[in-house]
Amino acid sequence: MPNCPKIGLFDFGGLSKVNLFQFAVPQMVFGDLYAEKWFELFILNASSDQSSTLPCDGDLSLAEQMDMLIVAGWHDINEPPTPEVQHALRQAYTRGAMVVGLCYGTYALAYSGLLDGKKAATHWFAESDFSLRFPSIQLDTNALYVDENRLITSAGTAASLDCCLYIVRKFHGSRVANKIARMMVVPPHREGGQAQFIDQPLPIVSKDQQINQLLAKIQQNPTACYRIDELAEQLAMSRRTFTRHFQKATGTSLTQWIIHLRLQNSLTLLENTSLSIEQISERAGFQNTVSFRQHFKTRYQITPNDWRRAFVGNGA
Structure with a gap:
């Protein structure tokens, strides 16, 4: 050079x-x-x-x-x-x-x-x-x-x-x-x-009214435990049919959609509260702090603490 x-x-x-x-x-x-x-x-x-x-x-x-x-x-x-x-x-x-x-x-x-x-x-x-x-x-x-x-x-x-x-x-x-x-x-x-830095809102409305109602229900209580078999039964579908309908309506799987929803909720808590990472993890609906940190790092390529420092200016 x-x-x-x-x-x-x-x-x-x-x-x-x-x-x-x-x-x-x-x-x-x-x-x-x-x-x-x-x-x-x-x-x-x-x-x-x-x-x-x-x-x-x-x-x-x-x-x-x-x-x-x-x-x-x-x-x-x-x-x-x-x-x-x-x-x-x-x-x-x-x-x-x-x-x-x-x-x-x-x-x-x-x-x-x-x-x-x-x-x-x-x-x-x-x-x-x-x-x-x-x-x-x-x-x-x-x-x-x-x-x-x-x-x-x-x-x-x-x-x-x-x-x-x-x-x-x-x-x-x-x-x-x-x-x-x-x-x-x-x-x-x-x-x-x-x-x-990318604003990527979740798909919350589709042409499938049954899926729309389900998405609204999950958004109202994002920390609850959701199992595919139980949700499929509620919608009178087989597991395979439910999975196909959900993928077509949202472009992703139920598990990934819920993770995305919980991560978005965690951003609000990181940027607007002084809650600890452990408290945010629980309120966002993750099973434990380790799982939260892993999903957060995979999605955003930085840690929750680094996110808070970048967008708020202080760490937890």
């Missing part, structure tokens, strides 16, 4: 086509704000008419000299990059450079064909659209960033900072990354993934 990598940050037309936060993050992390020079950052004018309200160091021809190209966000997910931009991205990758897409910038890499058959990340809000539009790309909907053989993509907004600090570690190690993180007053590495 070069000691002072050259990084090209694309400007696609000035303030009207730039997410200022996402554009500022690589400038802060890779720019000339520190006593030591770890990277050389260049702003490349990539607008179709070469117009920009931002100061640029050159046009797309500079891309040939870069060790890394960064697309910081994307202004319209329905609009592919120009053929010139796609060519610059593909050519850079072919000659061994890194190519980075921050947040919706992943779309630019996907449109250019660089991510076909590979893993990638983008903002969770675009999950359905991205998967439909690019079925050959394996979208990791939980990762804050993904590094797939010099193709680095990140989740939304603040995750672009996690991604850029990861790149610093990749080139210069943890010492430099930690130093930059301290200067920016941010953690050098965040635990967990996008799951902790």
